Structures are given as structure tokens and as C-alpha cells.
Amino acid sequence: MERAELVTAVPGAWKRWRARPGVALALAVLALVISSAVFAPFLASARPYTLLAVDRGAYETSLAELEPLLRGWNQRLIEAAAARQALRDDDPESVHAAWEAQAALAREVRAVELRLSTVRRHASAEREAQVPLDALELRLRGWTGKVHAGELDDLGPAADLPSAAAALRETHRPRDGSGDGMRLRLQRTFPLFSDLEFWEWLAAFVWLAALVLFVRRAPVRRWLGGGVLAVLLATLCATAFRAPSGLATREVKLGVASGAIELSSAWFPPIPFGRDETRLSEAARPPTWLDSAELDESGRYVRGPRSERAAAGLEPAILPVAVLPSEPALNSPVRHVLGTDALGRDVLARVLWGGRASLAVGALAMLGTLLLGVFLGALAGYLRGPLDAACSAFVAVLQSFPPFFLVVTAAAIGAERAAQARLSPLVWVTLVIVAVGWTGIARLVRAEALRVRELDYVLAARALGYSEPRIFLRHVLPNVLTPALVAAAFVAISAMLAESSVSFLGFGVRMPDPSWGALLQEARASSLGWLVACPGALILLTCLALSWLGDAARDALDPREGA
């Protein structure tokens, strides 16, 4: 009966778990690591939160491209007319051609609309500035409407459109140095936020809600409410910050540096370097708080082994480092706190972003393993019979491989087929880890279910005439969860270690996506010490916090360790 007490002792165990030494610290560390991964786009990005600027480059390109686009449009119109004529002549080959011509025309129309909207957004609000634009749009509207509706038959050639665009280009010249031309409107945009996808917003809000609810010790109902609120907020943000249609995809820092963007004000993230922002002139720079990282104006190292090698003529060509707007000064200690890699990418930014992949695999694999293992194990233990036999045989086979070896080979061999099926490598690795890892949990839970099914309350439920599914779901399943929950932390650890190992061997997350393991692979290839230290230390820190929590949970549930 000692074991039976364990199940009912869960509330007490929870309190004991929280009170064990180091648990609060481990929880805080884990929360910090997960937060840094969830909020990585807000912490490290080359794009500003908000930008008040004139995107002169986008405006000029759009204006310049209108004329050739409309010329091409005219050509498409002629082709479409020819294709429709062939169709009318009952040429069976022409169906496809006509369809293609229509699709090409629709694309052309879309491109023109995009450029027009960009021009309109930037052009000055003065009345006379709008008149030629309105006129051109009016001329176009009839055409675009018919193209979108597929009524191509009553469209004639549009020979005069390109000249109208050329005239627009003349009247809408942006203001130059002499003060001539049109004054452009200042735009406020949110480049960083409009880059985020729905699931990134969702992760951010769900994590925020979880943090708040955990600290406030909220009951289940409030957790549900928090989840719903998070989904709502994520949807709201994802739609509100949708990327503005147009050509505003230019890299902001480069645009400002080259003068294509006239900056009024901008607010950059604390680490203004993007995940994949390469800077060859700063390749393989040591952490900038070290003396050996100091550079002079021409990009030459002042001290340390690099300067000696450069003096001996062993360094590759020296390029002057361009300090782009918003970036810390050349020798500021916070410029590249953790140094840069062989392509000049900021290591801190990559480590933050890499945590997303590693932690996502860890969390998802843990969830999948627990779900599959608990459900199958409980079902097998409760039902016995052929399902149990089949399940046990399967588990026996899978458990007679070294699990890590099986994960690596399956992940590597199946990677290409997964790519063909449009699965991201992350999802594939997660699936493999779950497929190999559920057996351990299933064995634990099955043993527990074998015990629970003989207990009196199950007998009582059966005597009351409850249906088998109800007994299983309401009475057996909740009572076999304990061993699985205790093992959860260790499942997450082995999943994270497996992912990082697979990525380290080069069979997991592919370039240029970072994960901690993939970063270590790059580090090994380039043999720069500061690249090795950080990602591995973060894996270690996360796994250590998790194993501390898991160990504390084991102790808290162990009656002999009660003292």
C-alpha cells in the first residue's frame, strides 16, 4: 500500500518539490532561457521596432518600374488576345496557353498595383500632386477590374499606358539637392513586428500568460482563460502588424547607410544584429570586451595573435569595418559581446535564435513522448490482451537499440524524404525522437496501470456500471500519470541532447537556421574557441536546470527521502 499512497500524495509532493533547495533557482534559470528564446526576435534583430522615415529607394524604384511594367503588360495583352483567338479556332493545344496568358496578365496587374500603392503612400499629400496619379489609376482601374474578373474579350491594347507612366515619373520626381521636385511623406512602419509570423506571436503570448499564471499560482480555469487570451492577442497582433504591401523589404540599416532611406527616427532592438546578417569585414572577431578584439580604422587588429599574424602577412585581406546606423561603435564592448563567427555573424544573436530550435524540439518532443507513451502504456496495461502483447513486443524491439544511435540514423536517412514531404527538419527530428523515446514512458505507465486496474476504486467504478471508456479516462488515466510526470524532465533532457547531437553531426537543422547543436557544428568547422563555449554552455545550463527539477521531483515523491 506504500505505492498507493504516492498517487494520493501528489498535492503534498508538489509543495515539497517547490521547497527543495535549488528548485526555485532552477525554475528561474529555465524561465530565463525559454524567455530569451521566445523573445529572440525582439532582442536580436537587424530591423527596428518602429521606423519613422522616407523610404526614398522604394519610392524611386516603384516609380521607375511602372513604365517597363506597363509596357510588358501591353505585350501580355497581345499574347492573351492571340491565345483566345486560337481557343476560338478550336485549337486543342491552346487551352493551356490561354490559361497561362491569363495568369501572366494577373501577375502583371498585381505588380503594377503594388508599385502604384507604394508611390501613393509616399507621394506628398498636396492636391495637385495627386491629380496625375488619380488619372493614371482611373485609366488602369477599368482594365484591372476586367482582368481580375476574367473578362478579357473586351480589352483592347493599352498602348498609351506606358507614356502616362513616363509622364507620372516626370511630375513625381522626388526632391533633390536643389530643392526641386516633390516632397515625400514620412512613413511610420514596424519592420520587426511585421516580420513575425502568427506562431511567433502565439509563442510569445502563451509564454507570457504561462509566466504570469505560474507566478500567481492560478487555478485551471484561469489557465484556460490565459490560453484563450493569448490566442486572441496573437491573432490581433499578427493581423495588425501584417507586412505592408509594397516593396519595403529592404534591409533598414543598409538602406539608411546608402541614403535610400531618409531616417527621421528609429528604435532598434538591444542587439541590432540579425540572425543571418553576415559582415565579412568583421569575420572571426573575438568577443569585443577582450583586448585582442580591438580594431583600428582600417580594420586591422591592434593587439593579440591576430595582429601578429597580420604583421607576418598571414591574415586574409583586411577590409575596413563599416559601422552601420544603430550599431555600437567599432570598439564598443557591447558591439559583439560573444564575438562573431567565420562569416562575421553576431554569435549572441545566433545563440539566442538557436535556442528557439533547440528548446522547441525539447518541448515538443517531450509533449509528444508523454502523450504517446502515457496513452499507449495506460491502454496496454489496462486492457491487457493482444494489444498489450503487441505493444510490449514493439517496445522490446525498440528498446533493444541504443536509443541515441537509432535516432541519429533514422533522422539522417529519412531527412531527404521528410524534405520531399515538406516537413521542416525540426519537425522530422522531433518525430523521430518521439517515435524512439515513447517506449520508456510506456513501460513505466504500463506497470502503473497494471497495478491501478486491480485497485478498489476501479472495481467500485465497474460495480457502479460505468462504461469502460469512462473508467479508463476518468479513473485509470489520471492515476497513472505520476511516474510519467516525474520522468518528463528527463525526457526533455534526452530530447534536447538528441537534437543537438543530431544537428551537431549535420543531420538535423540545416544551414542557415541555427540551433545550439548546429552552432557547435559550425564552431567545430571553424575552430574558434569562443564559438564553442556559448551554445554548449546553454545546453548544459538548460539541461542542468531540468535535471535538477526532475531530481527534486523524484525525491519529493520518494517517501524515504521525506526528511
Add this chain to the structure above:
Amino acid sequence: MRNLLLRSLRAFATLLGLVAVAFALLRLAPGDPAALRFASAETVEAGAAAEALERFRAEHLLDRSMPVQFLHYLGPFDLGPEGHALFGGSGARPWGGLLAGDLGREYLRPDVEIGHELVRRMSVTVPLALLSALLAYAVALPLGVGQGLRRGGAFDGWTRALALLAYSAPVFWVALLLQELFGPAGLDWLPILGLRSRTATSGNFADLAAHAVLPIACMSYASIATISRQMRAATAEVASSEFVLAARARGLPERAVVWRHVVRNALVPACTMVGQVLPWLVGGSVLVETVFEIPGMGKYAFDSLQRREYDAVAACVLVTGVMTLAGLALSDLLQARLDPRVRDGAR
């Protein structure tokens, strides 16, 4: 007797399952081996390539149904066109497949027999794994006993924290750090790649030992954490049992209680773990051998994965699987030898 029969039957079914998993792994690869082979071969003429591909497919039964392919893979009959006369072959090559001891050849280097290569690689990996296991046990057993006897003390707390640290550290990262630290970039104490210096003669033991230090350290530290945990739990459990209390009550000296009663009984579960630890070490050798460039089985598996020699990969998986099964059997055997309850119960 019936028990034994049942067990061997179950072991046989599990072995069959192992083969099935290896076969399924092979089928996970995109396309088939024929396409892989002829995609990379230099064939002058497209027609000749297509013909060679067809011939290759027929030879390796890639155009037959899955069950036939599985039976062909399993052996011992070769079901191909030149296979056993029973199955419509010409009888030139009647035996083949796993049960005939034939693991096939590599596709891109047809002169390499996978079986021979595996044996060669295993002769590197297995001694390394054995030494690592030995080291792990040598450290973990005293550690676990010490922890278990003084549970909750300072020594227990610190060493347990260290064990958690070891458990959480990714082995390839530790290997990289050790390379940085002891390699030419750091202290320059130990060689960091391979198992033999280019200049060393084959019998140079000191050279071999210097090369093996870091890999063995990397392979063993995680097992130290697991084994010492097991030993600690067992020691604590035995130490609180009634017969130890009785021994103390009889006035036995503390040393005799610990050695003769506690440690001897607590050793059983830790010793039976060796069956799990060894295959674990062999499986983990992929990482360690890749980082240290040791020409063992793990490196062979890694290279084969990179070269898409999936037959070789499947063979590696199979061998580690069989080793794990053998390890489990060894565990049972040890358990039976060491634990009189099991030993006598089986009679």
C-alpha cells in the same frame, strides 16, 4: 525448461524485429539504392545507364515486392535471379542475406565487404567501450557507496550535483572543450585526433594510451552519473534494511557491516547494469569517435550516413541492437549468478 524455451522464442522474435527495424530504416531512404548508385556513377550513355540500372535492380530484387525483399535481406536463401533453385534462381549463388552471415557490400566501393569492415571497426570500438565501462565503474561504485552511506550529507549533496552536471553536459561539447584545453591550441598535453601518431610504430603502447585518454574520459563520464545514482539508491536501500540492523545489533564492527552486508548486496543492481552500459557506450561512440576521428564503428556509421551507404548504416544499427540484446541477456545472467533469490527461484 519451458521457461527457457519461452525466453529463447521471445529473444528470437525480438531479433526478427531488429532486422525488421533495420530493413525499415533502409526503406526510409529516398528513392532506392540503385538510383543512388547510378546517380553518382559516370555513365557515358543515358541508355546504357538505364539498362545498367534495370540490371542492378533485378540483381538486388529492388523490383520485387516488399515481403520478398525482406526475406531476401533476411536470408539465408538468396532469392535473386542467381539465387537458390528452390525459389526459381539459377542456383549459382544459393545463400545470401543476414542469416547466411552476409551483410552485403558497399555500393560505391564494391570491394569493401560490410561485414569485414564492421569487424575491423568493432575491434577498435569494443576495447574503448570496455575500458570506459571499467573506468566508469571504478569511479562510480565507491562514489555511490559513499553517497548512499551518508545520505543528505555535504559529500552526498556535492557529488550528486556534480553527477547531474555530468548527466546534462552534451558529450560532443565536452569533447570539443577537452580538445581545446589539452590540444595544441591549449596546454598541448595530449594528441586530440586519431588513435595513433603518424610517426609511431604499431606496438607503441604509450602513444596509443595518450591518444585514448580523452575519448575514454568522454565516453565514461555520463555513465559515472548513471551508475553512481544506481549504486547510491541501492546502498541506501540496503543500509536501511532489517538484516543490516540485525548485524549491527549483533555488535559487528561497522567495517564488517558495510563491506559484508551493505556493499555486497548493493552491488547486484549496479553490476547487472553493465549489460545496459556497454551497448550505450557503443551507441554513443558515434559522437565521440566523430569528434576525435577514431576509426571505430561509430565513425563508420557516421561516414556511411554521409556517403549514403545505407546498407552499412543498417548493418551498424543491427550490430548495436544485437549487442544490446546480448547485454540484456548478460544482465539477466549476472542477476541470476549474483542474487541467490533469482538463482534458486529459477531452479
